[in-house]
Every structure is written in structure tokens, then in C-alpha cells.
Amino acid sequence: MAYFAHGSIEVVCGPMFSGKTEELIRRVRRAQIARQKIQIFKPAIDTRYDETAVVSHSSQSVLSEPVEKAIDILARLKDSTRVVAIDEVQFFDNNIVQVVDKLARRGLRVLCAGLDLDYKAIPFGPMPQLLAIADEVIKINAICTICGAPATRSQRISHNKDQVLLGEKDSYQARCRGHYEYELEDSAQLPLTSEIRPILEN
Numbered sequence: 001m002a003y004f005a006h007g008s009i010e011v012v013c014g015p016m017f018s019g020k021t022e023e024l025i026r027r028v029r030r031a032q033i034a035r036q037k038i039q040i041f042k043p044a045i046d047t048r049y050d051e052t053a054v055v056s057h058s059s060q061s062v063l064s065e066p067v068e069k070a071i072d073i074l075a076r077l078k079d080s081t082r083v084v085a086i087d088e089v090q091f092f093d094n095n096i097v098q099v100v101d102k103l104a105r106r107g108l109r110v111l112c113a114g115l116d117l118d119y120k121a122i123p124f125g126p127m128p129q130l131l132a133i134a135d136e137v138i139k140i141n142a143i144c145t146i147c148g149a150p151a152t153r154s155q156r157i158s159h160n161k162d163q164v165l166l167g168e169k170d171s172y173q174a175r176c177r178g179h180y181e182y183e184l185e186d187s188a189q190l191p192l193t194s195e196i197r198p199i200l201e202n
Ligand code: ADP
Pocket: 014, 015, 016, 017, 018, 019, 020, 021, 022, 023, 055, 056, 057, 058, 141, 142, 143, 144, 145, 174
């Protein structure tokens, strides 16, 4: 990526299993090789593999600091830190947008990885704002478990309806657009008005 001398926001997004965490770890390792002081954060609710490490589905890992709230990142920031990496950024509260922006304004390089869409294929939490204010966005695909095509959606295969359901291959599959199964109500980002409902239902 281009070098931003005055701070930057890079967002890696895509569905589950697309390699977001691998890409974040790759960027973290390169910053470490460059001897830049880096801090890595993740939301405390993500304890799937490890309490403190960021771990990819291919078992790569880096140590991280779990935090409850977005503003905790500012509280834990060390003066010498030049690069901040945040995994599973979609799980943070909306303050993450201001926190990330403030870090970049201070001249830090901010790396974020997160799901662009939830299991209903609706933009996830703060991701639309983060993607809009980013200097660099990369959207990566997984492989559709049904047909092998590039997958952009995360299909929930359990019946739980909560937006946040921590899980792995037992609960989710990567799917392409053709094999992602959605319900009309679920796919609506805004309430369906009487004007658009008959058109969509057609
Ligand atoms: P993410 O953080 O986007 O969920 P990870 O970086 O943790 O993804 O893991 C990506 C790795 O997951 C791939 O390199 C591959 O080894 C593995 N993997 C498992 N299932 C799939 C799939 N359906 N499509 C692509 N990669 C998969």
C-alpha cells in the first residue's frame, strides 16, 4: 500500500473464512520487521480460540490486548505506538469510528479487519462508517462451500437469530451470492415500505 506520512486507516473486510485475520497478521508482521511499535487489539467478546491472541482459521496468531469498549483502546495506547491493529472490528460499539479517526489524526497507522456483512447480509455495526473514512479498503473473498466460487457472504447454518453468535464451521459457511440463502425481511436494511414491498416480493 501507499505510505501515508500523516497517519492512515486501512480496512480489510469480507465474509468469514476470507483471510481477514491472515491479512491483518501479515501487515502486523511487516510492521514488526520495520521495527515500528505496534499494539494489537480485539474485542473481549471474541474468545473463540484464545483469550488474548488474535488467531486465524489457519492457526496463525499474534498476541493482542482484549478490550471491552472502543474507548479502552485510547486508554491503553502507549506514547511510543506507531501502528494500531484491530481484529473483529465489527463487534465494537460505534465509538470505534471516532477512536480510529482520532488515532489516524494523531499520525498513527490504523489497521482494521472485520466482517462487512452480518449473517443476514446486512452491513455490520460500525463497518459502513469505517469503510467510508478509510484511506485504503480491501474486500476479500472466501471460497463458497457449495460450489467453490468466490464467496462474499457468511451463511449461518444454526438457527440462532442473534446478530452476534460466536462460532466456527459448525455455525457458519462461506457462500457465493448464488448459494447464499436469505429471507426477504432479513435482507431489508430499512423497513420495507408499501411502495417497495410488492416490487421486491415479485
Ligand atoms: P477470517 O479472519 O476472514 O475469518 P482467517 O484469516 O481466520 O479468515 O482464515 C482464512 C483461512 O481459512 C484460509 O486461508 C483457509 O486456510 C481457511 N478456510 C477455511 N474455510 C475456508 C473457505 N470456505 N474459504 C476460504 N478459506 C477457508
